[in-house]
Amino acid sequence: MRGLDEHRAAARALGAPLPAVEVDLLDAQGLVLAADVVTDSALPRWDNSAMDGYAVRAADVAAARPDEPVALRVVADLAAGSSATPQVLPGTAARIMTGAPLPPGADAVVPVELTGAGAASHADDVCARDEPAPAWADDAPVLVRQAVAPGAHVRRAGEDAAAGDVVLRAGTLTGSAVVGAAASLGRATLVVHRRPRIAVVATGDELVPPGTPLRHGQIPDSNSWLLAAAVSDAGADVLRLGPTSDDPVALRLLLAALDAGEHGQVDGIVTSGGVSVGAYDVVKAALADEPGVEFVRVAVQPGKPQGLGRLPGGTPVWTLPGNPVSVAASFEVFVRPALLRMRGLTDVERPRVRAVAAGAWRTPPGRAQVMPARRAAPSALAEPAAHAGPAALSALTGLAASYDPRVPVQPASARGSGSHLVARLAAAHGFAIIPADVDEVRVGDTLEVFWT
Amino acid sequence: MRGLDEHRAAARALGAPLPAVEVDLLDAQGLVLAADVVTDSALPRWDNSAMDGYAVRAADVAAARPDEPVALRVVADLAAGSSATPQVLPGTAARIMTGAPLPPGADAVVPVELTGAGAASHADDVCARDEPAPAWADDAPVLVRQAVAPGAHVRRAGEDAAAGDVVLRAGTLTGSAVVGAAASLGRATLVVHRRPRIAVVATGDELVPPGTPLRHGQIPDSNSWLLAAAVSDAGADVLRLGPTSDDPVALRLLLAALDAGEHGQVDGIVTSGGVSVGAYDVVKAALADEPGVEFVRVAVQPGKPQGLGRLPGGTPVWTLPGNPVSVAASFEVFVRPALLRMRGLTDVERPRVRAVAAGAWRTPPGRAQVMPARRAAPSALAEPAAHAGPAALSALTGLAASYDPRVPVQPASARGSGSHLVARLAAAHGFAIIPADVDEVRVGDTLEVFWT
Numbered sequence: 001m002r003g004l005d006e007h008r009a010a011a012r013a014l015g016a017p018l019p020a021v022e023v024d025l026l027d028a029q030g031l032v033l034a035a036d037v038v039t040d041s042a043l044p045r046w047d048n049s050a051m052d053g054y055a056v057r058a059a060d061v062a063a064a065r066p067d068e069p070v071a072l073r074v075v076a077d078l079a080a081g082s083s084a085t086p087q088v089l090p091g092t093a094a095r096i097m098t099g100a101p102l103p104p105g106a107d108a109v110v111p112v113e114l115t116g117a118g119a120a121s122h123a124d125d126v127c128a129r130d131e132p133a134p135a136w137a138d139d140a141p142v143l144v145r146q147a148v149a150p151g152a153h154v155r156r157a158g159e160d161a162a163a164g165d166v167v168l169r170a171g172t173l174t175g176s177a178v179v180g181a182a183a184s185l186g187r188a189t190l191v192v193h194r195r196p197r198i199a200v201v202a203t204g205d206e207l208v209p210p211g212t213p214l215r216h217g218q219i220p221d222s223n224s225w226l227l228a229a230a231v232s233d234a235g236a237d238v239l240r241l242g243p244t245s246d247d248p249v250a251l252r253l254l255l256a257a258l259d260a261g262e263h264g265q266v267d268g269i270v271t272s273g274g275v276s277v278g279a280y281d282v283v284k285a286a287l288a289d290e291p292g293v294e295f296v297r298v299a300v301q302p303g304k305p306q307g308l309g310r311l312p313g314g315t316p317v318w319t320l321p322g323n324p325v326s327v328a329a330s331f332e333v334f335v336r337p338a339l340l341r342m343r344g345l346t347d348v349e350r351p352r353v354r355a356v357a358a359g360a361w362r363t364p365p366g367r368a369q370v371m372p373a374r375r376a377a378p379s380a381l382a383e384p385a386a387h388a389g390p391a392a393l394s395a396l397t398g399l400a401a402s403y404d405p406r407v408p409v410q411p412a413s414a415r416g417s418g419s420h421l422v423a424r425l426a427a428a429h430g431f432a433i434i435p436a437d438v439d440e441v442r443v444g445d446t447l448e449v450f451w452t
Numbered sequence: 453m454r455g456l457d458e459h460r461a462a463a464r465a466l467g468a469p470l471p472a473v474e475v476d477l478l479d480a481q482g483l484v485l486a487a488d489v490v491t492d493s494a495l496p497r498w499d500n501s502a503m504d505g506y507a508v509r510a511a512d513v514a515a516a517r518p519d520e521p522v523a524l525r526v527v528a529d530l531a532a533g534s535s536a537t538p539q540v541l542p543g544t545a546a547r548i549m550t551g552a553p554l555p556p557g558a559d560a561v562v563p564v565e566l567t568g569a570g571a572a573s574h575a576d577d578v579c580a581r582d583e584p585a586p587a588w589a590d591d592a593p594v595l596v597r598q599a600v601a602p603g604a605h606v607r608r609a610g611e612d613a614a615a616g617d618v619v620l621r622a623g624t625l626t627g628s629a630v631v632g633a634a635a636s637l638g639r640a641t642l643v644v645h646r647r648p649r650i651a652v653v654a655t656g657d658e659l660v661p662p663g664t665p666l667r668h669g670q671i672p673d674s675n676s677w678l679l680a681a682a683v684s685d686a687g688a689d690v691l692r693l694g695p696t697s698d699d700p701v702a703l704r705l706l707l708a709a710l711d712a713g714e715h716g717q718v719d720g721i722v723t724s725g726g727v728s729v730g731a732y733d734v735v736k737a738a739l740a741d742e743p744g745v746e747f748v749r750v751a752v753q754p755g756k757p758q759g760l761g762r763l764p765g766g767t768p769v770w771t772l773p774g775n776p777v778s779v780a781a782s783f784e785v786f787v788r789p790a791l792l793r794m795r796g797l798t799d800v801e802r803p804r805v806r807a808v809a810a811g812a813w814r815t816p817p818g819r820a821q822v823m824p825a826r827r828a829a830p831s832a833l834a835e836p837a838a839h840a841g842p843a844a845l846s847a848l849t850g851l852a853a854s855y856d857p858r859v860p861v862q863p864a865s866a867r868g869s870g871s872h873l874v875a876r877l878a879a880a881h882g883f884a885i886i887p888a889d890v891d892e893v894r895v896g897d898t899l900e901v902f903w904t
Contacts, residue, residue, distance in 0.1 A: 079698070422629075
């Protein structure tokens with residue numbers, strides 16, 4: 001039998017970053033930058049005000065004190081977006097809003113809170129009930145009641161990025177902050193790795209679409225739905241096909257059509273069922289003559305019978321077993337990392353954390369186990385976990401602040417790892433990975449877990 | 453000033469679970485079940501085979517040994533999906549595939565690997581190159597070479613769930629395993645809380661769409677893009693509007709139209725900009741007469757000026773400040789939890805973890821800080837973190853297995869927390885929350901962090 005990690009590596013290697021495409025900003029969300037993004041201009045583009053207030057010459061207000069204000073003539077009114085460039089000469093100031101360009105001559109900003117105008121303010125109508133009314137005034141001189149240092153409350157051009165800087169690196173996942181930064185650079189599009197489109201094929205003559213009345217022996221197809229959702233969750237588009245019949249010729253033709261692009265772009269195919277030693281194992285039969293596809297037994301439970309490879313047209317194929325829990329576990333450890341690689345990610349494995357077994361079970365000798373696992377209540381452990389965080393850190397209220405990495409976990413089903421326990425699978429929060437050389441898990445054992 | 457947690461609670465409380473709707477299975481993905489899902493039938497629906505092999509009467513093969521096989525006449529051939537119900541009488545067996553109903557009379561399954569047929573096998577053409585050929589045969593008797601206990605390799609009806617069991621609980625987030633379980637129950641639809649649709653309005657006369665040539669004083673709108681992506685990331689649909697002008701009358705009309713449903717269903721409105729003490733603070737001006745909306749200063753940096761409430765039609769509104777880092781931080785701590793509540797989730801806060809400061813900075817006295825933070829290289833800490841996991845657990849190769857909860861972090865920008873540093877924000881992995889009573893972070897301090 002092939003080792004779990006060997007097969008994981010082979011399965012993952014079938015995914016390679018897809019070609020770059022240029023897409024609109026929001027269409028890039030969840031995709032990965034395929035090229036560095038360089039800024040053409042400094043950010044900020046010009047010195048600008050960090051506050052609502054008055055642009056001044058700092059030397060003019062060096063002697064200002066609350067009870068001995070300095071009066072400056074207001075020569076301009078600079079909203080953010082103003083294209084005016086009034087000169088601020090000695091003895092003058094320009095009213096300025098946050099973000100507006102600092103006018104020539106000015107070298108500091110006095111926040112409006114540190115000023116008091118000589119005339120009545122018009123600010124009342126724009127200020128909320130619990131705000132102190134700031135000292136805005138038209139025409140009247142502004143009274144500055146505190147000195148400011150040169151550069152005070154000024155955002156310097158280029159302090160976020162200089163022209164020519166790489167602001168966003170190839171390989172970065174496009175999240176909201178990346179979208180925001182790209183927009184700030186004036187980019188309406190981003191160059192990203194194309195989103196994979198993955199065909200999902202569930203096989204089995206016993207399967208009928210959910211909602212269809214069942215004859216004796218029939219069951220609803222769940223694998224094509226589970227896989228479609230899992231593919232989507234992995235950030236790929238999905239073409240769901242199935243259930244298909246157990247006719248190897250028909251399946252061979254379907255796979256060839258997918259490989260030839262007859263169903264649109266298909267970057268990979270995931271099948272379920274038909275890879276074991278049964279007489280009706282349709283996937284094995286359909287692909288038996290494909291030199292690029294191998295069927296192997298992997299030292300893992302569930303999910304021992306596996307196949308993978310490439311069809312003649314180069315399309316990767318992963319053939320998973322047919323039991324729902326096997327499908328879910330196999331997708332997680334074999335297919336998902338490859339799909340993330342297609343998207344251009346390099347960190348494609350779920351982070352694993354330590355957990356503590358809150359139940360005991362036996363595991364198959366010589367095979368690793370990928371056990372659907374559920375976070376248990378802390379009381380499921382006889383003793384409190386060792387690394388509980390200091391209570392002082394939980395002072396902020398209303399938080400789900402769990403500092404304890406030693407989460408108690410138990411199998412999702414009290415029935416253990418039965419690969420048909422699809423209802424219990426839905427109660428799992430993730431999977432525990434038990435190495436092949438462990439035959440038994442005892443309460444309190446440290447486990448390696450990943451959450452899904 | 454209002455405390456951070458008080459405002460967080462008020463902002464979160466504006467989100468309430470949206471009404472239930474029935475949607476197709478895959479459309480339910482990412483939404484939250486609004487009703488328990490009960491199974492009408494037992495799962496599995498009938499006793500069925502866990503293996504490819506032969507359904508037998510265990511008593512018939514009690515004496516079987518590898519060198520003294522028991523021969524049984526094969527009376528039927530049961531593929532999964534077969535509706536046949538052949539009687540397995542003493543001395544007979546039925547060939548059976550995984551998942552096929554156990555035929556009447558049989559009480560155990562002998563895996564094909566434990567049999568050897570008397571005649572030539574036809575299995576070669578369906579088996580892969582590295583598989584042992586199983587002993588399938590037509591017509592010939594099957595030779596059983598090992599005894600099996602009653603019940604062996606039989607999946608009992610109802611062992612996953614009994615008829616009437618609640619299989620999926622209201623409040624469960626619909627992931628791939630939930631989709632799979634629902635399909636297994638024969639459900640083609642699920643009842644979920646409706647997905648929120650959130651309007652995003654960026655204000656500011658200085659803003660132009662990204663890609664538009666800039667006059668002096670203009671900058672590209674980034675907030676409406678950042679917020680649209682953040683809303684989408686929070687699982688809601690988005691109606692992106694903006695940038696809008698600084699005319700309070702026009703903005704008042706736009707908000708009233710959104711509240712009245714003139715732009716389709718709108719479950720909430722997020723604005724950026726125009727809530728400070730400036731003379732052009734358009735959002736404050738537009739909403740000054742709304743009794744259901746309040747503007748407050750919150751003891752947090754960035755993001756001090758905030759507003760929230762409900763418009764006359766009941767639409768929640770969150771008015772965030774205009775600097776991009778303030779927008780991102782305010783969305784995270786004030787808006788996102790409310791959107792998750794609308795989706796029907798109850799665990800709406802990002803999990804917080806401990807981290808170690810790899811940099812030092814001062815924080816504003818009397819205000820909490822929501823600092824864009826970046827995971828630093830481990831070498832950024834002088835000493836190794838205390839809780840490094842046992843190396844033995846990292847034995848599985850190829851894993852990003854980090855057991856150390858004490859991640860070193862540093863501010864996303866060496867310039868600190870400037871709320872205009874949008875390019876640096878894109879380098880953040882999350883935010884560190886520094887309590888209001890902390891004025892200074894030193895290297896090695898324990899921090900509370902959440903990843904985004």
